[in-house]
Amino acid sequence: MQITIKVSNLNQGYGKNIVLHDINLSVKSGEILGLIGPSGAGKTRLVSTIMGMLTPKKGEVFVLGKKMPNRKILGKIGYMAQTDALYTTLTARENLNFFGSMQGISKTNLKKTIPQAAGIVNLNADLDKYVKDYSGGMKRRLSLAIALVSDPEILVLDEPTVGIDPELRQQILQELHQEAKQGKTILLTTHVMEDAEQSDQLMMIRNGVAIAQGTPGQLIKDYHVNTVEEVFLKAGRLQDENSSNH
Amino acid sequence: MRILAIIKRVLREMIRDKRTLALMFVAPIFILSLMYFLFQSNNNQTATLGVRNIDSVLVTAVKNDHLKIHKITSTSSAKKVIRQKDYAGVLSQSGDKLTLTLQNSDQSKSAIIKQSLQAAQIKLRGEAAATAIKAQQKAIKKLSTALTTIVKQTRMPIKAPAMSKPKTASVNYSLKTHYLYGNINSTFFDTLLPIMIGFVVFFFVFLISGIALLRERTTGTLYRLLATPVKKGEIITGYLAGYGIFALIQTFIIVAFTMYAFKIQILGNLWNVFIINILMAIVALTMGLFISSFASSEFQMVQFIPLVVIPQIFFSGIIPIDQIVSWLRPVANIMPLYYGATAMSNVIEKGFTFTQILPQLGILVLFALLFLFLNTVSMNKYRQV
Numbered sequence: 357m358q359i360t361i362k363v364s365n366l367n368q369g370y371g372k373n374i375v376l377h378d379i380n381l382s383v384k385s386g387e388i389l390g391l392i393g394p395s396g397a398g399k400t401r402l403v404s405t406i407m408g409m410l411t412p413k414k415g416e417v418f419v420l421g422k423k424m425p426n427r428k429i430l431g432k433i434g435y436m437a438q439t440d441a442l443y444t445t446l447t448a449r450e451n452l453n454f455f456g457s458m459q460g461i462s463k464t465n466l467k468k469t470i471p472q473a474a475g476i477v478n479l480n481a482d483l484d485k486y487v488k489d490y491s492g493g494m495k496r497r498l499s500l501a502i503a504l505v506s507d508p509e510i511l512v513l514d515e516p517t518v519g520i521d522p523e524l525r526q527q528i529l530q531e532l533h534q535e536a537k538q539g540k541t542i543l544l545t546t547h548v549m550e551d552a553e554q555s556d557q558l559m560m561i562r563n564g565v566a567i568a569q570g571t572p573g574q575l576i577k578d579y580h581v582n583t584v585e586e587v588f589l590k591a592g593r594l595q596d597e598n599s600s601n602h
Numbered sequence: 603m604r605i606l607a608i609i610k611r612v613l614r615e616m617i618r619d620k621r622t623l624a625l626m627f628v629a630p631i632f633i634l635s636l637m638y639f640l641f642q643s644n645n646n647q648t649a650t651l652g653v654r655n656i657d658s659v660l661v662t663a664v665k666n667d668h669l670k671i672h673k674i675t676s677t678s679s680a681k682k683v684i685r686q687k688d689y690a691g692v693l694s695q696s697g698d699k700l701t702l703t704l705q706n707s708d709q710s711k712s713a714i715i716k717q718s719l720q721a722a723q724i725k726l727r728g729e730a731a732a733t734a735i736k737a738q739q740k741a742i743k744k745l746s747t748a749l750t751t752i753v754k755q756t757r758m759p760i761k762a763p764a765m766s767k768p769k770t771a772s773v774n775y776s777l778k779t780h781y782l783y784g785n786i787n788s789t790f791f792d793t794l795l796p797i798m799i800g801f802v803v804f805f806f807v808f809l810i811s812g813i814a815l816l817r818e819r820t821t822g823t824l825y826r827l828l829a830t831p832v833k834k835g836e837i838i839t840g841y842l843a844g845y846g847i848f849a850l851i852q853t854f855i856i857v858a859f860t861m862y863a864f865k866i867q868i869l870g871n872l873w874n875v876f877i878i879n880i881l882m883a884i885v886a887l888t889m890g891l892f893i894s895s896f897a898s899s900e901f902q903m904v905q906f907i908p909l910v911v912i913p914q915i916f917f918s919g920i921i922p923i924d925q926i927v928s929w930l931r932p933v934a935n936i937m938p939l940y941y942g943a944t945a946m947s948n949v950i951e952k953g954f955t956f957t958q959i960l961p962q963l964g965i966l967v968l969f970a971l972l973f974l975f976l977n978t979v980s981m982n983k984y985r986q987v
Contacts, residue, residue, distance in 0.1 A: 407829060411986045425987040431831040441826035443611065445618045450611075457607040458830040 357384040366415035390555030434508035444488040459506035473504040608840025630802040649690035649711035663722035796946040812890030828985040849883030869953030888973030914939035
């Protein structure tokens with residue numbers, strides 16, 4: 357398995373504010389990396405930097421062997437934003453068609469991939485409805501389908517399971533494992549600990565610093581606790597103690 | 603291919619938004635019809651009149667506060683003199699025949715000249731009558747009836763035909779009037795219309811495209827769009843083409859409506875009208891997209907109208923630029939609408955050709971390029987490559 361995402365010594369911020377401190381991570385193809393942390397910790401900013409929407413302040417980001425930012429690499433990344441960025445006056449199919457062609461997928465290919473992607477999120481029956489008539493959960497699922505529609509090598513999912521009912525959530529997580537088995541790299545952010553436990557690798561971010569990193573099993577062992585949630589709480593306490601010592 | 607997909611999406615969104623469509627196509631017709639009926643009268647200002655071989659008595663009689671008189675010595679044709687010196691009219695005399703040639707691109711100036719001439723003739727006739735003996739009382743009676751008809755005419759100077767011919771006075775001039783542009787029925791509306799054709803397209807495209815991009819920013823679709831390999835230039839080109847199509851349809855409807863409903867004659871080539879409006883739409887679009895990056899809601903976008911759009915109306919030629927206080931005049935040079943409206947007026951009223959309006963078109967292109975550049979810069983906020 358080869359390394360598909362590599363971040364080294366990354367500092368990120370705006371102006372003189374540093375929002376992310378010294379982030380290092382690497383993800384191999386076929387792996388799911390879960391980024392967990394409270395809101396405002398810098399998860400989304402890290403994701404944006406990995407996608408090349410932001411240029412690193414310091415350090416480097418490589419995706420599929422190419423230094424980011426790189427516009428062309430974006431064609432190989434399927435992205436699901438935290439907020440549903442959808443055209444509400446269009447139907448779901450029109451949204452999928454539009455974003456698919458923005459990713460550079462041909463019309464004939466889209467005819468095949470749209471039912472596939474919609475099938476994963478159970479939207480095939482509602483494809484020709486207007487998005488403005490969709491419920492919050494349906495919109496979330498459509499956003500995920502848009503990320504999947506180009507069959508990308510890398511999936512970057514910002515809070516993919518928010519607002520999705522438990523049954524479908526399980527189904528989606530299973531599907532993500534399936535995609536990873538086929539050699540895809542998946543990066544997802546979450547603040548749901550159950551989702552995090554299902555990741556192959558975990559990275560806990562708090563106040564812009566990576567406070568713990570490793571496989572869920574290894575982390576639980578290292579911190580002498582029973583769940584991922586306790587790892588997070590303990591790592592957070594340790595961070596506070598360290599910073600108050602300064 | 604991406605550009606095509608963006609154009610398709612823009613068109614689809616527009617077509618589904620019936621109210622916006624109605625605003626774009628029905629509102630201009632409503633506004634223009636309203637103006638057609640509102641601006642049937644003229645206002646007061648100063649006109650320059652060139653005179654050639656005119657009796658000095660008549661010149662003194664014609665003089666008034668609203669008229670500047672220049673003596674012409676050259677023998678070139680009146681129309682040529684008007685074009686060269688930009689006089690509102692030229693009056694020449696041979697024997698007792700007067701020939702008045704009016705520029706008529708500003709109908710209020712034409713009206714001033716016509717009124718002054720009427721007044722002068724009444725004055726001269728009055729003096730002649732005073733020196734006449736009582737036996738001519740009959741003639742005076744006739745004169746007074748002539749006077750009342752003239753007074754009636756001065757109230758509606760547009761409809762006043764060539765000067766009435768006094769029959770009894772000793773100073774007996776006959777007047778023939780020629781028009782350089784337009785005709786005897788031209789009103790202020792004719793001056794206003796070319797400006798409005800340009801303005802309506804400018805305003806609606808500015809507002810609708812600005813709000814459309816603003817919505818893309820606030821709903822996050824712009825960010826999502828930039829998370830694909832699409833080039834920023836492709837997004838803007840897609841927008842330009844999509845809204846350009848609507849601007850073209852809008853121009854077509856307005857022009858067709860004004861030609862058939864108001865019987866406005868367009869002296870220049872109709873294609874030039876379309877070219878100007880397409881350029882205006884592109885400037886409005888790029889400007890709207892750029893301005894929208896300073897607004898965080900639709901309401902804030904609307905707040906830019908008094909700041910960005912309304913001042914442009916003032917400098918578009920509705921108030922002739924040479925009547926604006928001199929220190930304020932240069933402001934017109936930074937108003938895209940000024941160039942568009944000038945070119946439009948020249949094409950519609952004076953029949954200018956493509957090469958004659960080229961300077962204005964060139965400046966509009968420069969405006970578009972400037973805003974295009976600023977747009978790509980402002981999108982860097984979302985994606986830095």
